[in-house]
Amino acid sequence: MNVIVVGGGISGLAAAWEAARHGASVMLLESSDRLGGKLLTSHVGGSLVELGPDSLLTRTPSALELVDSLGLDLVAPTASRALLWSRGARRPIPPGLVLGAPPNLERALSSDLVGPITRLRAAWGVIARSRRGHETDDLGRLAAWRWGRTWSERHIEPLVGGINANTIVGLSARVSAPSILSMPPSGPPAPAPSRPTRPAFVAPSGGLSTLVDAVAQVLVDLGVDVRSSTSVTELAPAPHGTAVTTSDGSSFSADAVVLAVPAFRAAEILAASAPEASLLLRGIRxxxxxxxxxxxxxxxxxxxxxxxxxxxxxxxxxxxxxxxxxxxxxxxxxxxxxxxxxxxxxxxxxxxxxxxxxxxxxxxxxxxxxxxxxxxxxxxxxxxxxxxxxxHFAPWHLDLVERIDRELRDALGSTVALAGAWRRGSGIPTCIASGRDAARATISRDN
Ligand SMILES: Cc1cc2nc3c(=O)[nH]c(=O)nc-3n(C[C@H](O)[C@H](O)[C@H](O)COP(=O)(O)OP(=O)(O)OC[C@H]3O[C@@H](n4cnc5c(N)ncnc54)[C@H](O)[C@@H]3O)c2cc1C
CATH class of the missing domain: 3.90.660.20 (Protoporphyrinogen oxidase, mitochondrial; domain 2)
Known part of the structure; x- marks a missing residue:
């Protein structure tokens, strides 16, 4: 089976890795002159610096499998204390919160970021065992219902809003804060977690670009045909799979294609062959x-x-x-x-x-x-x-993703799968999982 992966960001690299190690003959097409997409290590004043992401969460097994297989030297942060600049002063962000949400009474009552009334309101939210808010997927509304608006603005907004370059009002809770949703509504303080075997965040000691270089090398070793400066403009159904056209007019045929590009680029590429899916993709801001x-x-x-x-x-x-x-x-x-x-x-x-x-x-x-x-x-x-x-993950974003997949299947069958940060979250591990899932979907179709 031959698979074309479009996009050489971390999602596309993971898709190519997954397809190639399962025996597919893979071609990876990347429009820019370098691989990695948002992963970009540089130097400032002679020191290493990341201009894009600086680390990745170690909770997603799918991502760890790839990262661990590369044998990179991983480092953990040496400082984890965070402060909030609020009302003209730097204030400590209390530890033990779940993305800013209080998991128990003790945490609700001990934050110095807010006054006593706000603390009591949050504590009431913990005690009330409120499941209220489950009918919404708007994190801002859900958090305000549960712990009060001021608590949410000072604790949840800076963290989750910051991670997503957004406000929490109008942000999908299921995508941006699943751990808040899975928190029990109340109850005794959770038992102290057993000592984690590895830190929550890691980064390769040579910078995230070494992760990109290492995956690229593995792809070459697996026989993947990696082509940079090759921009895909269109996909079209072909007698046995899909025809992939590039901006220089070349055309390649593939049994399956993984599109691992931002939603607005996928919209352009699918405009002619899957117009309904394209329209929905175009709507993602x-x-x-x-x-x-x-x-x-x-x-x-x-x-x-x-x-x-x-x-x-x-x-x-x-x-x-x-x-x-x-x-x-x-x-x-x-x-x-x-x-x-x-x-x-x-x-x-x-x-x-x-x-x-x-x-x-x-x-x-x-x-x-x-x-x-x-x-x-x-x-x-x-x-x-x-x-x-x-x-932007608007409320009920995951339903939109399902609809896009359905429209795509209706238009092109199962020959094309989508991957990328826009699907289930922009964290690197989620992107790796999305790339691997998309590759597996195309491979399993062949079995
Ligand atoms: C400033 C910043 C900080 C971040 N911090 C973190 C962090 O600390 N931790 C974390 O986990 N995540 C972080 N993220 C998010 C994470 O970096 C991204 O979500 C992730 O890298 C996206 O990967 P991707 O492969 O889905 O998309 P991209 O990296 O956007 O890759 C898509 C690739 O497709 C290519 N392409 C586009 N159109 C075409 C075409 N027509 N033909 C061929 N190729 C095409 C592009 O050139 C690009 O290389 C951060 C992001 C930014 C911008």
């Missing part, structure tokens, strides 16, 4: 974000020692959503200078897009100085703009 990596003189306040980062309360009105103290957080980023990563922009805040690079850099430095209450002595800087990078 995306948020643009910017990352400013700064190498600075190591003169930060001692109170920031051991702090991984500062999240920003949206109500502060800043463009910045988080300041990561990267060289505190990651041992492999530590050098003579300190490293900061300032993240900005989300679905509802497009101010970074209106500014040219110099202005954006100056504005983000000024915001970081305010948040860190320090004058930064900048030695080097890199700005990365990620346009249309984070899919």
């Amino acid at each position: 995306y948020a643009s974000v910017s990352v400013l990596a700064l190498s600075i003189a190591p003169t930060l306040a001692p109170s920031l020692k051991g702090v991984a980062g500062v999240l920003v309360d949206r109500r502060e009105g800043l463009m910045t959503t988080a300041v990561s103290l990267a060289s505190e957080k990651w041992p492999h980023w530590a050098g003579d200078d300190a490293l900061l990563r300032v993240s900005a922009g989300n679905l509802h805040d497009v101010r970074p897009l209106d500014r040219d690079d110099d202005r954006l850099r100056d504005d983000l430095v000024a915001e970081a100085e305010g948040i860190l209450e320090a004058t930064l002595e900048i030695r080097d800087a890199r700005l990365a703009r990620w346009t249309n990078a984070f899919p």
Whole structure:
């Protein structure tokens, strides 16, 4: 069986790996001149820095299997304490919450981010054993019902909103916060989890680009034909499978195709052959974000020692959503200078897009100085703009994904499968799982 994978981001790489190791003859087509998509390791001031994602969660077995098979040296964060910039001050985010939600009374009553009335309201939500909210998939509404609006805004919004470049109002709870949904509504404090065998987050010591390079090497070893600078424009049904057309007019035929590209690109590619699926894909919105990596003189306040980062309360009105103290957080980023990563922009805040690079850099430095209450002595800087990078998971997004799959099957049978961050969540492990699932779906069709 021959399989074409379109898109060389982590979803496409995982799909190609899965198909090839199950004996398929695989071709991987990537439009840009490099593999990895959003995974982009760079250097600033001579130190390693990630301009896209900086780590991956270790909870998804499907992702770990791939990562472990590569034999990469993985490192864990050396700092995990997080702060919130809210009401003009840095405040500790209490530990033991589940994506900001209080799992028990003790946690609800001990947060210093909010006043006593808000704590009592959250505690009432814990005691009331409320299942209310299960009829909605809107995380903002669900969290406000359960623990109160102020609690949600100070604890859940900065974390889950930040991860998804969005607000939690209008965000699918099932996609963005399944662990909140699976929390028992109340009950005694959960027993302390048994000591985890590995840290929750890891990163390859050489940066995430080494993960990309390692997968690419395995693909070559498995005989995968990897072609960069090859943009796919169209898929069409062919007598035995699918014809894949590229922008230079070439056409390849495949028994099966995995499309592992952003939803709006999949919409373009499927416009003629699966118009209904294409229309639905086109409706998925995306948020643009910017990352400013700064190498600075190591003169930060001692109170920031051991702090991984500062999240920003949206109500502060800043463009910045988080300041990561990267060289505190990651041992492999530590050098003579300190490293900061300032993240900005989300679905509802497009101010970074209106500014040219110099202005954006100056504005983000000024915001970081305010948040860190320090004058930064900048030695080097890199700005990365990620346009249309984070899919928006609207309430009932998973139903939409099912509909898209149905429409695609109706139009093209089971010869084409979809993968990518837009399906079930944008975390790297979820992307790896989506790529592997899509590849397996095409392979099992052949059996
Ligand atoms: C700033 C930032 C920080 C993040 N932080 C984290 C984090 O810490 N941890 C985490 O787990 N996740 C994080 N994420 C999310 C994660 O990086 C992405 O969701 C994930 O990398 C997306 O992978 P993908 O393969 O689905 O898509 P992409 O990486 O977008 O890959 C799609 C690929 O398809 C190619 N392509 C597009 N059109 C065509 C075409 N017509 N023909 C051929 N090829 C095409 C593109 O060039 C691209 O290489 C972050 C993302 C960003 C932007």
